[in-house]
Amino acid sequence: MSLHATDYALYTGCIIPLRYPDIENSIRETMSLLGVNVYDMLGAGCCPPGGAFWSVEEMSGLVQSARNLSIAESMSKDVMAVCNGCFCYLKNSNMLLKSDQEKREKVNTVLNKIGRKYQGTISVYHLVEVLHDHIGIEKIKQSTKIKLDGAKAAVHYGCHLLRPSDHLMAENPEKPHKLDALVEALGMESVYYPKKLSCCGAGGGMRGNNPDVTLRILEKKLMNIKYSEPDCIVTACPFCFLQFDLGQKGLRDRGEDFCIPVFYYNQLLGLSMGLPKKRIASLSETPRDGFIKKFYGVD
Amino acid sequence: MKIVLNNTNKELVNKVIEYGGKRVYECFQCGMCASGCPVASDTDHKIKRTMHQVLLGLDEQILDKKAIWLCTTCFMCLERCPQNAGPTEVVFALRRISAEKGIIPEAQIEVANNIYHLGHAVTVQKGIKLREKVDAPPLTTAGANKKYIHEIQKIVDSTHAGLLLKIRKDWKPKGDDVIACD
Amino acid sequence: MAKSHSKKKKDINNSPKIGVYVCHCGTNIAGSVNIREVVDFSKTLSNVSIVREHMYLCSEQGQNLIKDDIKKEGINRVVAACCSPRTHEEIFRKTLNSANLNKYLYEQVNIRDQCSWPHFKDKENATKKAKHLIKSGVYRASELEPLEDRKLSVLKSALVIGGGISGINASLDLARSGYKVYLVERNPSIGGKMAQLDKTFPTNDCSACILAPMMVEVSNTPNIELLTYSEIENVSGHIGKYRILVRKKQTSVDWEKCNGCGDCSIVCPVKVDNEFNCNMDKRKAVYIQFQQAIPMKAVIDKKKCIKCKLCEKRCQVGAIDITKNDDEFIEFDVGSIVVTTGYDLFDPNKKAEYDYDHPNVITSLELERMMCASGPTKGEILRPSDGRKPKTISFIQCVGSRDEKTNDYCSRICCTYSIKHARLLKEKYPEIDIFIHYIDLRCFGKGYEEYYRMAREKGVKFIRGRISQVDSIGDRLEVSGDDDTLGEQISVVADLVVLAVAMEAPRGSKKLANLLNISTDKTGFFKEIHPKLKPVSTDSDGIFIAGACQGPKEIPDAVGQGKAAASAASSLMSKGEIDIEPLFAQIIEDLCAKCRTCESLCTYKAIKYTEDDKMEVDIALCKGCGVCSAACPSGAIKANHFTTKQVRMQILALTEGIK
Ligand SMILES: Cc1cc2nc3c(=O)[nH]c(=O)nc-3n(C[C@H](O)[C@H](O)[C@H](O)COP(=O)(O)OP(=O)(O)OC[C@H]3O[C@@H](n4cnc5c(N)ncnc54)[C@H](O)[C@@H]3O)c2cc1C
Ligand code: SF4
Ligand code: SF4
Ligand code: SF4
Numbered sequence A: 001m002s003l004h005a006t007d008y009a010l011y012t013g014c015i016i017p018l019r020y021p022d023i024e025n026s027i028r029e030t031m032s033l034l035g036v037n038v039y040d041m042l043g044a045g046c047c048p049p050g051g052a053f054w055s056v057e058e059m060s061g062l063v064q065s066a067r068n069l070s071i072a073e074s075m076s077k078d079v080m081a082v083c084n085g086c087f088c089y090l091k092n093s094n095m096l097l098k099s100d101q102e103k104r105e106k107v108n109t110v111l112n113k114i115g116r117k118y119q120g121t122i123s124v125y126h127l128v129e130v131l132h133d134h135i136g137i138e139k140i141k142q143s144t145k146i147k148l149d150g151a152k153a154a155v156h157y158g159c160h161l162l163r164p165s166d167h168l169m170a171e172n173p174e175k176p177h178k179l180d181a182l183v184e185a186l187g188m189e190s191v192y193y194p195k196k197l198s199c200c201g202a203g204g205g206m207r208g209n210n211p212d213v214t215l216r217i218l219e220k221k222l223m224n225i226k227y228s229e230p231d232c233i234v235t236a237c238p239f240c241f242l243q244f245d246l247g248q249k250g251l252r253d254r255g256e257d258f259c260i261p262v263f264y265y266n267q268l269l270g271l272s273m274g275l276p277k278k279r280i281a282s283l284s285e286t287p288r289d290g291f292i293k294k295f296y297g298v299d
Numbered sequence B: 001m002k003i004v005l006n007n008t009n010k011e012l013v014n015k016v017i018e019y020g021g022k023r024v025y026e027c028f029q030c031g032m033c034a035s036g037c038p039v040a041s042d043t044d045h046k047i048k049r050t051m052h053q054v055l056l057g058l059d060e061q062i063l064d065k066k067a068i069w070l071c072t073t074c075f076m077c078l079e080r081c082p083q084n085a086g087p088t089e090v091v092f093a094l095r096r097i098s099a100e101k102g103i104i105p106e107a108q109i110e111v112a113n114n115i116y117h118l119g120h121a122v123t124v125q126k127g128i129k130l131r132e133k134v135d136a137p138p139l140t141t142a143g144a145n146k147k148y149i150h151e152i153q154k155i156v157d158s159t160h161a162g163l164l165l166k167i168r169k170d171w172k173p174k175g176d177d178v179i180a181c182d
Numbered sequence C: 001m002a003k004s005h006s007k008k009k010k011d012i013n014n015s016p017k018i019g020v021y022v023c024h025c026g027t028n029i030a031g032s033v034n035i036r037e038v039v040d041f042s043k044t045l046s047n048v049s050i051v052r053e054h055m056y057l058c059s060e061q062g063q064n065l066i067k068d069d070i071k072k073e074g075i076n077r078v079v080a081a082c083c084s085p086r087t088h089e090e091i092f093r094k095t096l097n098s099a100n101l102n103k104y105l106y107e108q109v110n111i112r113d114q115c116s117w118p119h120f121k122d123k124e125n126a127t128k129k130a131k132h133l134i135k136s137g138v139y140r141a142s143e144l145e146p147l148e149d150r151k152l153s154v155l156k157s158a159l160v161i162g163g164g165i166s167g168i169n170a171s172l173d174l175a176r177s178g179y180k181v182y183l184v185e186r187n188p189s190i191g192g193k194m195a196q197l198d199k200t201f202p203t204n205d206c207s208a209c210i211l212a213p214m215m216v217e218v219s220n221t222p223n224i225e226l227l228t229y230s231e232i233e234n235v236s237g238h239i240g241k242y243r244i245l246v247r248k249k250q251t252s253v254d255w256e257k258c259n260g261c262g263d264c265s266i267v268c269p270v271k272v273d274n275e276f277n278c279n280m281d282k283r284k285a286v287y288i289q290f291q292q293a294i295p296m297k298a299v300i301d302k303k304k305c306i307k308c309k310l311c312e313k314r315c316q317v318g319a320i321d322i323t324k325n326d327d328e329f330i331e332f333d334v335g336s337i338v339v340t341t342g343y344d345l346f347d348p349n350k351k352a353e354y355d356y357d358h359p360n361v362i363t364s365l366e367l368e369r370m371m372c373a374s375g376p377t378k379g380e381i382l383r384p385s386d387g388r389k390p391k392t393i394s395f396i397q398c399v400g401s402r403d404e405k406t407n408d409y410c411s412r413i414c415c416t417y418s419i420k421h422a423r424l425l426k427e428k429y430p431e432i433d434i435f436i437h438y439i440d441l442r443c444f445g446k447g448y449e450e451y452y453r454m455a456r457e458k459g460v461k462f463i464r465g466r467i468s469q470v471d472s473i474g475d476r477l478e479v480s481g482d483d484d485t486l487g488e489q490i491s492v493v494a495d496l497v498v499l500a501v502a503m504e505a506p507r508g509s510k511k512l513a514n515l516l517n518i519s520t521d522k523t524g525f526f527k528e529i530h531p532k533l534k535p536v537s538t539d540s541d542g543i544f545i546a547g548a549c550q551g552p553k554e555i556p557d558a559v560g561q562g563k564a565a566a567s568a569a570s571s572l573m574s575k576g577e578i579d580i581e582p583l584f585a586q587i588i589e590d591l592c593a594k595c596r597t598c599e600s601l602c603t604y605k606a607i608k609y610t611e612d613d614k615m616e617v618d619i620a621l622c623k624g625c626g627v628c629s630a631a632c633p634s635g636a637i638k639a640n641h642f643t644t645k646q647v648r649m650q651i652l653a654l655t656e657g658i659k
């Protein structure tokens, strides 16, 4: 299998293409400027998430992941996942299917019905790994035009980029540094805040099942973030992004004062490269224009 | 209420092992899992207690109370458990057992139906409009074409998930809110 | 017996030149005693010519400081203001020695244990007290006199009391090093508690299989004289030469003739509770203690024998004479003593809430006997009430341990042995439901944590929370308690309840302690001099302790200590003589009026009137307590190193006070 560091099958998942297509644009365009080619995975479905299918039957999760992986296999490209959940479950399935012959056979019996086959020929990477490990901080620094001097960012890694670490192996699960390094490559300071690695409160079906609880967990997370008075929150997961973006609005609707701008990493990267805000960073419930004006000087 | 520890469900622990909680026996009740759990202080989901209840076979205490569905699957407990007892895996196993008993929350049903009927966890029409708004290229994923959705339906139909997640042919999405994704 | 020591030492006739050395002991002293003030104060004292401070005076650097001052500055008395003489006096005396100054010209003032530690909240008074003590030390030092050590010869033989695993190891090690060993055991056989165990944690090897070969080795070692069914009747003498009187209880069987065939037991009509099996079955009035007994000899239980003489008739070698009634007494001398008398178990009747009266409530040792293939149930676990196999077993931990009402200490091993029991039972009967009710699980030894994990993997249920009570309901037992994790009251309906009873000092410990003149601590176990640095030494030189008689411990530690005690005893005996401090009373013959007041007062019987009309001090017995010296109406007794002058100077210093 080609491990060509400049070619990836882009697995967009559900939230990015259908709720934050501006993030999708930011990924496509920044990657292209960094000399990385991303290719669409035609017909890719939901990863699927742990909260539903995995929670009722392992095989039902596995077959759907395997279908997605088989699409990338047919393109002979490694997968670049741009969502933590997608990364976690696709990589986990890939590992499981590579090592467990019995499960692989079961899965292939099912895939056979739709004319697909899982072979175990590719790897799954997270966007953060591609940026940090494959492209490299230096190249990213060189690609930017505008430096975010003086801006302070609260980095949120998100659970499924880090854990379970013995499967994902993307980062040191207790002291990750890649996203911080990427943020600092833009000239910002990545600030310390307590319980940085804790959950945003969205996952596992929580957002849907328990709107109250989800906001309470988010509120705790935000209180910790506020402690370091950042100018923005940066993440590389659309679901965490959504939780911070919509969640802050939810808290504001309850009369609470949370209004920290939230960015997906490539949105900031794109803005620093001079890409237009409208295409790459225009969809959010929590306003970001102030930040963009202050640090990029654009309206 | 006093709990009598005889005649509890001795099969529960074996079932949990079979359904993915392979190392549940390793738990020695240190509390590391519960101490870092993001939902512990706001919900009834007390993961250390759940581990213990599994070992004791107290199935009603776990399955009837639905607390296992409050886990955000953040894997913090699994990451830090000093015995590698895999508490999140035990939660998954318990959810699977609970789903077999027909106990499954609404959000799970909603997301599963979305995926089954639309190819994605969220509604597609709204997404297509948003894409136009930001000049995104046309959608190429499963949601773009019925043939892909049929593929997904076919493979889901060859598992038990349709039944367990109460997937209905006559289903209509409730709304455009994003309920779950990971 | 004592001969003088004739090494040439520096002339000390010149007037006292005292060096005072104040130690910080890190922050132990400096944290609450103002060192600067103390140093300045010490400089004002008469005869003091040098005062120095040091972070750690006992370090090589600190000791060199003292040596240099002796050599270069002519210091001829040393006062160290530091920690306890118990641990450090010997060290600094050697420092003086190596600088060629008589080691008895040294005085140690303990400003740590007596000032900084107890008064850590009151710096001012701690400092004041330190000054007082240093002043008294300096005054006394001015009057110190050089003294010479004496030599005492030491017999190359040892007494080991108690033939458990610890005593067996001590005996074998001593015998292998060439010493004569007398091993005294009160039971008919050696082996101790370990002989009653089935398998042993942490490796689960069969207890008998690893113990029996060692017991056989004891009986085959010519250097070891095995005295079983015997107890210590009297101990006199002193380090180097103790005179031991042993009472060998009457067995009415001639062990020279007895070949251990056991025929006598078969014919004996009297059935008696079998202590070895925790009274769960019967033995006969004439019996061999257990199958692997060493020595393998019969004993007649004189209290139970009905004198039918059936055994006498039956014995083919004519070993039995039931008319023999008197105990035998054996006397011998040894150079040192190792005490390894082990432990006894807590009487569970003292915790009435656990209903030990109920036949199905048993102790762990009873369970251990049941599990043993040679035990009363041949290795099957059966409910004593009806002989049925239990379906549910609850283990209750800390019975009689960690409890102010009984013993407040932790017995250290019951956690691990209950885990052992649970594991072995689960292996044999996977269907039995097993609960262990604990407060903490203290499985601290090498390999023990892994041992505990394996029990969890076998499905043993661990419930944190102490059990309140055990009640009988029908033919079963309700165990009522708490489950910490559930935060709820729980109950288990069990068929068998096993009490993990505490380890206690063995019965008769107090009496033995008195005979040997060693101390016990508040728990009744024998007391070591220093828990960390001298774990097998007692306050009687030449007497060592090892194994569970020093405190609860498992086999690995009991063996380790047995070997440690053997090594301590042999390093004492190896040269055949030892130095003893000259801190004894000395009669000034010219002044003595032979009134013999001293003789009657001496607790240690160290002063005697001799045939040639003299009072003589036995320096090996004399502890230098000074009672005789204080009482002598003629002032004819000088207590070396605690002379009247020296003590007076100390009193003077303390009454003068400090400015
Ligand atoms: C139920 C149970 C299970 C256990 N399981 C294990 C295990 O699996 N692994 C493990 O490592 N440990 C285990 N132990 C602990 C083990 O029994 C002890 O560590 C060990 O026996 C201590 O050896 P000892 O020689 O110090 O004392 P003991 O075995 O008690 O031997 C002392 C000997 O001295 C004799 N004696 C006492 N007083 C006198 C006297 N005045 N004069 C002459 N003789 C005297 C006694 O008769 C006895 O023979 C267990 C203990 C119990 C209660
Ligand atoms: S962290 Fe692991 S061992 Fe500790 S209580 Fe939780 S599951 Fe059990
Ligand atoms: S995975 Fe679930 S149980 Fe474990 S810490 Fe996260 S929310 Fe809690
Ligand atoms: S006393 Fe006689 S009968 Fe009894 S065991 Fe000894 S030899 Fe045999």
Ligand code: SF4
Binding pocket: C397, C398, C399, C401, C402, C409, C410, C411, C412, C413, C414, C415, C416, C439, C440, C441, C442, C500
């Ligand atoms: S070892 Fe365990 S059972 Fe024994 S006293 Fe200590 S804590 Fe209690």
